Every structure is written in C-alpha cells, then in structure tokens.
Amino acid sequence: MTEATTAHPRRLIINAFLSGAASHLSPGQWRNPEDRGNTGFVDLAYWSDLARTVENAKFDAIFFADSLGVPDSVGGTPDYALRHASQTPNIDPLPVVAALIGQTSRLGFGLTASTTYERPFSLARRFTALDHLSGGRIGWNIVTSILDSAAKNFGLDKQIPHDERYDRGQDFLDATYKLWEGSWEDGALVRDVDSEMFVDPSKVHRINHEGKYFHVAGPLSSPPSDQRTPVLFQAGASPRGVRFAAENAEVVFTNGDTDGRVRTLVANTRAHAASAGRDPGSLKFVMPLAVITGSTDAEAREKYQYVRNYASETTAVAMLSGWTGHDWTHHDLDAPIVEVATDAQRSILPGLAGAHGEPPKTLREAARNIALGGRRGLVVGGPASTARELVGIANRTGVDGFNLFHITSPGTYKDFADHVIPVLQEQGHVWPDYPSGTLRERLMGTGSSRIAPDHRARRLAQSVVTSR
Ligand SMILES: Cc1cc2nc3c(=O)[nH]c(=O)nc-3n(C[C@H](O)[C@H](O)[C@H](O)COP(=O)(O)O)c2cc1C
Incomplete structure (x- = not known):
C-alpha cells in the first residue's frame, strides 16, 4: 500500500541499535574525535545521556546487540578483532539496561540473549525481573549466536551446526514460553492475610518440560510481569532461520541489501507465519x-564527507569474517565474493555472491559498504529528504520501522532527534508523546500487554494448565 492510499500516516518504529561495544556497525569510527562511545561504552554517564536523548525524541526502544566471544575468524586469534575494535571489546548489555530502566520511564529496551549458551530457567527469571522493574518495557532479541569463539567459551570445541542451533533454540523457547505463560495463572499472587496465603498454590504449576535439549520442571520462581513474555525479536534469514522467526518473532529484523530483497524476506516470513497458524x-x-542528517541536505553531505575519513575497510573485512566464520583477509580485494560453507550467519554471503540475481560484489565493494552504512547503504540528507526517504523505504519494502545504528554515538542519535524526528512527528509517523502501556502495546498496537493468542507461547501455556 502506498502512502497515498493509506488512511492514516504509517507509524514508524524507531529504535536506536547499539551493542555494549565501543564500535558496533561503523568500523573505524572509534578514531573519530566526535565519537563518545569509544570511551563511553564502559561509563554509565554515557549510556544515561544516550537513553535520555532518545527518550526525549520518543524513540520506541534502545536495542542492544550482543555476542559472547571475541571474534577470531581472522588468523584463528582474537588479535585482529581487538586491534581494530571489530565489534569488540564489549560489555554485557543486561546490567546497562538494568541501570537505564531507573533513569527512563517510557523508553523500551531490547536485549539480545542466546538460546545456545543461556539456560531457559535463568533467562526467563532475569527477563521477568527486568520486565517488572521497567513496567513492561523489555524485549528479547532471540539469537542462536554465530561465533566459534563463543562456543569455545562455553565448553564446546566449535559451534553446534547451524540448523541444529535453531532446533535447540525452539526447545529453549518452548520451555521459556511454558514458564512465562503457563506456570502462573492470573491472580495467583493473592496476598490474603486472613487465610494466611501469599500465593495460591493451586494456581501455580510445574511445567515439566521434557524436550530434546532441555528439561525444566518449573514453576517459574517469580510471579509474571505485565507482559509475561517479553516482546520477541528475531532476525533469522536463512531458510531454517526464517521458519524460526516466523514461528516465534513478533518483530522481525530484516537485513537486506536491496528493497526487493527486504520485500521478499517480509513476504516470505509472513507466509511461513501463516503456515504456523499465526495471523x-x-x-x-x-x-x-544508518542516517547522516543535519539542518540541510548540504550540511548532511558535509558530515558524510567528514565521517568517511574514519571509515575502516580493514575492520569491515574483519567484521565480515566474524559474521561468516571465514577469514576474508587472505582474499583478493578485487575478486568477486564467492559463497563458502559456514556454520555462522548464512544469509550474508548469497546476496554478496550474486545468488539473488544482482552481480556479485568484490570484497572491496562489500568492505566499502560495511565500513559505512552497512550492506544497504546510508541515507544522507536534511530533515525533509531523510523523512521522505524513510517513509519511502517503508512503503517500498513493507517494513514497519528502523533499527538506527550510529556512525558516531550519541551524535548520530542527537542529529536524528533534532532534525528528523520533528518532521516525522509533524507528518504523523512518530507520535508526539508516548501513549500509555507496555512496550508490546506500543509496538504491536493490539491494545494488549500479552503475546497474541495465536502465538505458540499461548498454545503451550494451555498444555501446562491442562496437564497439571
Ligand atoms: C539487525 C540484526 C541484528 C542482529 N544482532 C545479532 C546479535 O546481536 N547477536 C547475534 O549473535 N546475532 C545477531 N544477528 C544475527 C542473527 O541472530 C542471525 O544469526 C542472522 O540473522 C542470520 O541468520 P541465519 O543464520 O538464519 O541466516 C543479527 C542479525 C540482524 C539482521
């Protein structure tokens, strides 16, 4: 549907997309004197300033990516990644979120956590605590993790094979769904002094989850939060990954280098969701x-020229190596990228190697893109042209919004807040103030804090209550 045929302007979800690292998706910018993240990533004052900036601008959420190892795809050692700050070093974002929920009141928080290395019970308990303390502002970016170096930090020699990680992830999720949705009935926490009953035990159930990978007795040892299950984000893009996202995600991250590719991913994921019995x-x-903006188009272009000086194609090659689990530093920069078998992220190389019909990219071209703006490329423009482009992308691809990653932090977010948000607000694409309610109510727009009744989590909850 185009804007012209839409009765109301399409609301856009706007998240700030970071990690607990000095450098997330703009390799080399840690050398840019305007970047505060390179010292701030270990400093609560930096995170607080950032959170306040994006909350004042009515962003939906800060979204934290995460990984559990130092990438070592280059040369089999962490040296290269560390030296070039290739998404490392980083700090665990969960304590950062725990600190920031006390300094904000409406902003949502998305946290990445891995089904491959966490345990269902402890993860469910931690997210429940955060959701209680934040008043229902927590989302979970479900990942199966992609680094061999992470596997080695958790007692494995190498990663569990790609598709099996997703099978294990489903088993993990099923256990957490039962804990969140099924182990406590509504109204179980009665606090009835007269009958000396704090919790009504008839309303709290073991889940007795006996999966292939996880055995969890339950019940959850915390009462449910308003959302019960945090808002579920997922980014699977391989055939198995899309199926996993379609069965579980409420909000899907769609990466893609062209509008057409994103549109296909959206359609494909929706079709799989329908097959899984979901609306x-x-x-x-x-x-x-990534957006570079200023008060005019010319000012934005100037900023672009400036940040180009710091973009590092060397680090971009290291990042590509980490994502794909393959050492690209030995490849000819001017040769086309070819697909290699990988147990890391499977959805990157086909696009670069020309499997979707476009000509293959050389390693140099891929590195140049990754170094500044990511695989799809930057939006550079003043307030009106940036707002127009964002709405245009949403209309052309079918996405509902953007995970804005920064060139420098918090500068990129301050610029977006100062220049683009007011235009989007005026056009009705961003709300003038947060409506009341939980993160799920705001993102999903269903008027309910609870995950949808047709979601697998709710179906599994029924099995817990009926089997008690
Ligand atoms: C926008 C975006 C953010 C992601 N963030 C993380 C992350 O923080 N940690 C992680 O381990 N994987 C992350 N991934 C990788 C995904 O979890 C997943 O491995 C990837 O989309 C590839 O899935 P596939 O193997 O099914 O192709 C992210 C992917 C995308 C597109």
Whole structure:
C-alpha cells in the first residue's frame, strides 16, 4: 500500500541499535574525535545521556546487540578483532539496561540473549525481573549466536551446526514460553492475610518440560510481569532461520541489501507465519539503517564527507569474517565474493555472491559498504529528504520501522532527534508523546500487554494448565 492510499500516516518504529561495544556497525569510527562511545561504552554517564536523548525524541526502544566471544575468524586469534575494535571489546548489555530502566520511564529496551549458551530457567527469571522493574518495557532479541569463539567459551570445541542451533533454540523457547505463560495463572499472587496465603498454590504449576535439549520442571520462581513474555525479536534469514522467526518473532529484523530483497524476506516470513497458524499481518518488521542528517541536505553531505575519513575497510573485512566464520583477509580485494560453507550467519554471503540475481560484489565493494552504512547503504540528507526517504523505504519494502545504528554515538542519535524526528512527528509517523502501556502495546498496537493468542507461547501455556 502506498502512502497515498493509506488512511492514516504509517507509524514508524524507531529504535536506536547499539551493542555494549565501543564500535558496533561503523568500523573505524572509534578514531573519530566526535565519537563518545569509544570511551563511553564502559561509563554509565554515557549510556544515561544516550537513553535520555532518545527518550526525549520518543524513540520506541534502545536495542542492544550482543555476542559472547571475541571474534577470531581472522588468523584463528582474537588479535585482529581487538586491534581494530571489530565489534569488540564489549560489555554485557543486561546490567546497562538494568541501570537505564531507573533513569527512563517510557523508553523500551531490547536485549539480545542466546538460546545456545543461556539456560531457559535463568533467562526467563532475569527477563521477568527486568520486565517488572521497567513496567513492561523489555524485549528479547532471540539469537542462536554465530561465533566459534563463543562456543569455545562455553565448553564446546566449535559451534553446534547451524540448523541444529535453531532446533535447540525452539526447545529453549518452548520451555521459556511454558514458564512465562503457563506456570502462573492470573491472580495467583493473592496476598490474603486472613487465610494466611501469599500465593495460591493451586494456581501455580510445574511445567515439566521434557524436550530434546532441555528439561525444566518449573514453576517459574517469580510471579509474571505485565507482559509475561517479553516482546520477541528475531532476525533469522536463512531458510531454517526464517521458519524460526516466523514461528516465534513478533518483530522481525530484516537485513537486506536491496528493497526487493527486504520485500521478499517480509513476504516470505509472513507466509511461513501463516503456515504456523499465526495471523501473518500481526508480525512487525524493522530494518537496520544508518542516517547522516543535519539542518540541510548540504550540511548532511558535509558530515558524510567528514565521517568517511574514519571509515575502516580493514575492520569491515574483519567484521565480515566474524559474521561468516571465514577469514576474508587472505582474499583478493578485487575478486568477486564467492559463497563458502559456514556454520555462522548464512544469509550474508548469497546476496554478496550474486545468488539473488544482482552481480556479485568484490570484497572491496562489500568492505566499502560495511565500513559505512552497512550492506544497504546510508541515507544522507536534511530533515525533509531523510523523512521522505524513510517513509519511502517503508512503503517500498513493507517494513514497519528502523533499527538506527550510529556512525558516531550519541551524535548520530542527537542529529536524528533534532532534525528528523520533528518532521516525522509533524507528518504523523512518530507520535508526539508516548501513549500509555507496555512496550508490546506500543509496538504491536493490539491494545494488549500479552503475546497474541495465536502465538505458540499461548498454545503451550494451555498444555501446562491442562496437564497439571
Ligand atoms: C539487525 C540484526 C541484528 C542482529 N544482532 C545479532 C546479535 O546481536 N547477536 C547475534 O549473535 N546475532 C545477531 N544477528 C544475527 C542473527 O541472530 C542471525 O544469526 C542472522 O540473522 C542470520 O541468520 P541465519 O543464520 O538464519 O541466516 C543479527 C542479525 C540482524 C539482521
């Protein structure tokens, strides 16, 4: 549907997309004197300033990516990644979120956590605590993790094979769904002094989850929060990954280098959601994007020229190596990228190697893109042209919003807040103030804090209550 045929302006989800690292998706910018993240990533004052900036601008959420090892795809050692700050070093974002929920009141927080290395019970308990303390502002970016170096930090020699990680992830999720949705009935926490009953035990159930990978007795040892299950984000893009996202995600991250590719991913994921018995229209999609803006188009272009000086193609090659689990530093920069077998992220190389019909990219071209703006490329423009482009991308691809990653932090977010948000607000694409309610109510727009009744989590909850 185009803007012209839309009765109301399409609301855009706007998230700030970072990690607990000095450098997330803009390799080399840690050398830019305007970047505060390179010292701030270990400093609560930096995170607080950032959170306040994006909350004042009515962003939906800060979204934290995460990984559990130092990438060592280059040369089999962490040296290269560390030296060039290739998404490392980083700090655990969960304590950062725990600190920031006390300094904000409406902003949501998305946290990445891995089904491969966490345990269902402890993860469910931690997210429940955060959701209680934040008043229902927590989302979970479900990842299966992609680094061999992470596997080695958790007692494995190498990663569990790609598709099996997703099978294990499903088993993990099923256990958490039962804990969150099924182990406590509504109204179980009665606090009845007269009958000396704090919790009504008839309303709290073991889940007795006996999966292939996880055995969890339950019940959850915390009462449910308003959302019970945090808002579920997922980014699977391989065939198995899309199926996993379609069965579980409420908000899907769609990465793609062209509008057409993103549109296909959106359609494909919706079709799989329908096959899984879900309303395909209920899924939301957000796309990673970097924006350089200023008070005019010319000022934005100037800023672009300036940050180009710091973009590092060397580090971009290291990042590509980490994502794909393959050492690209030995490849000819001017040769086309070819697909290699990988147990890391499977959805990157086909696009670069020309499997979707476009000509293959050389390693140099891929590195140049990754170094500044990501695989899809930057949006550079003043307030009106940037707002127009964002709405245009949403209309052309079917995404519901953007995970904005930064060139420098918090500068990129301050610029977006100062220049683009007011235009989007005026046009009705961003709300003038947060409506009341939980993160799920705001993102999904269903008027309910609870995950949708047609979601697998709710079906599994029924099995807990009926089997008690
Ligand atoms: C926008 C975006 C953010 C992601 N963030 C993380 C992350 O923080 N940690 C992680 O381990 N993987 C992350 N991933 C990788 C995904 O979890 C997943 O491995 C990837 O989308 C590839 O899935 P596939 O193997 O099914 O192709 C992210 C992917 C995308 C597109």
